[in-house]
Amino acid sequence: MVQTRTVQLIIFCLLIISMQVLIQLEASTDSGDYVVLESLKEEWENVPPTWDGSDPCDDPWEGIDCNNSRVISIKLSSINLKGELSGDIEGLSELQILDLSYNKGLTGSLPQSIGNLKSLSILILVGCGFSGLIPNTIGSLSQLEFLSLNLNNFIGPIPASVGNLSKLRWLDLADNKLSGPLPISRGSTPGLDMLVHTKHFHLGRNQFSGEIPDQLFSSNMTLKHLLLEQNQLTGKIPSSLGLVQTLEVVRLDRNSLDGTIPSTLKSLTLMSELFLSNNKFTGPLPNLAGMNALNYLDMSNNTFSSADFPQWFSSLQSLTTLYPSLSCFRFIS
Structure with a gap:
């Protein structure tokens, strides 16, 4: 009797194991x-x-x-x-x-x-x-x-290795506490300049410092949005920015950029929004004639040397929002 029960128990256990394996x-x-x-x-x-x-x-x-x-x-x-x-x-x-x-x-x-x-x-x-x-x-x-x-x-910094992401289309690191310079490639070290297929650089509202490297931009890039607002960037806007013909929105506002605005910006004919406010720009107002898609322009809170109304303003047929407002300019007849 005991032997029969033992056999039944063994068979029952084998059935349980088999069911678990089957599952x-x-x-x-x-x-x-x-x-x-x-x-x-x-x-x-x-x-x-x-x-x-x-x-x-x-x-x-x-x-x-x-x-x-x-x-x-x-x-x-x-x-x-x-x-x-x-x-x-x-x-x-x-x-x-x-x-x-x-x-x-x-x-x-x-x-x-x-x-x-x-x-x-x-x-x-x-x-x-x-x-x-x-x-x-x-x-x-x-x-x-x-x-x-x-x-x-x-x-901390943007890892230079991000430059290896050759298929990247969208890079958004905004609203963090990132710091240090914008990484560019040097020798075998990669950098952001290698991201030629990326459409969006959203890097605003961090603590990036140093100059915007001239090497960051090239005619091979396909950037649409360059957002660097509210950082601690210094120096001049690199003239190479004008090489990125695909740009539609550029935000450089609320940094400590200085010098004159490079004339190469006017070649960005697809640009619809340009934010340059709250920096330390000097010299004459930039000539943006030819930027026919531009509808928003903010150059307020800088120290441009002339308050004369630029005649090229009237050629910007798409412009709907301007800072500083027209009342801040002196019209020349």
Whole structure:
């Protein structure tokens, strides 16, 4: 009798093990990816209630997208996540999109291992509470097209390795506490000047210092937005800025730039908005004749040498907003 019960118990245990194996075989989520998601789940507070079960792909976890059993996307914006971004994230080797935006409770530094996400094309961490240095390994994300780290508490320099992101279209590091010079390439060291396919440099409201390097700009660039407002930049506007014929919006306001405005700016005929206010510019007002798309121009709070009304103003047919206003100029008949 005892022997019969023992045999039955063994058979029961084997059935349980077989069922567990069968469940694992039927699960469509890669086991390694599942382990990583479980690690993130343990690290974070306020994960979605659907983050339960052992198959995030087939029994979908909110914010998780998969392809052929692999996790390719995590989109968890504005759900009050709290915690840190674990270095285990590197285990999601097929991850293409990581969007954790507007979760103020996500704090701490970005892990160095984030650079191992070789398939990542979109990284959006805007409006979180991340701090510390931006890891240099971010320059290893060779597929990255969209990088948005704005509205955090990052400090230190822009990693020169960002210049290696040859597919990058959007760079937004605004509203942090970043400092130091704008990095440009030197020898084998990369820099921002190498990002010739990037459409947006959003670097405003930081603590960048030093001059805007002349080497930063070239005719190969395809920039549309150059936003450098509210930093601690000094020196002159480089004449090479006029080489970037694709520019539509330039913000250099609220720095400590000085000297005269380079005449090369007038070649930027696609420019619609130009902000030069609150600097230390001197000399005559720049001649912007030919900038026919310009509709917003702010040159206020500088020390230009002439208050005479420039005749070329009347040629700017698209201009709707001007600072200082026309009342500040002396008209010459």
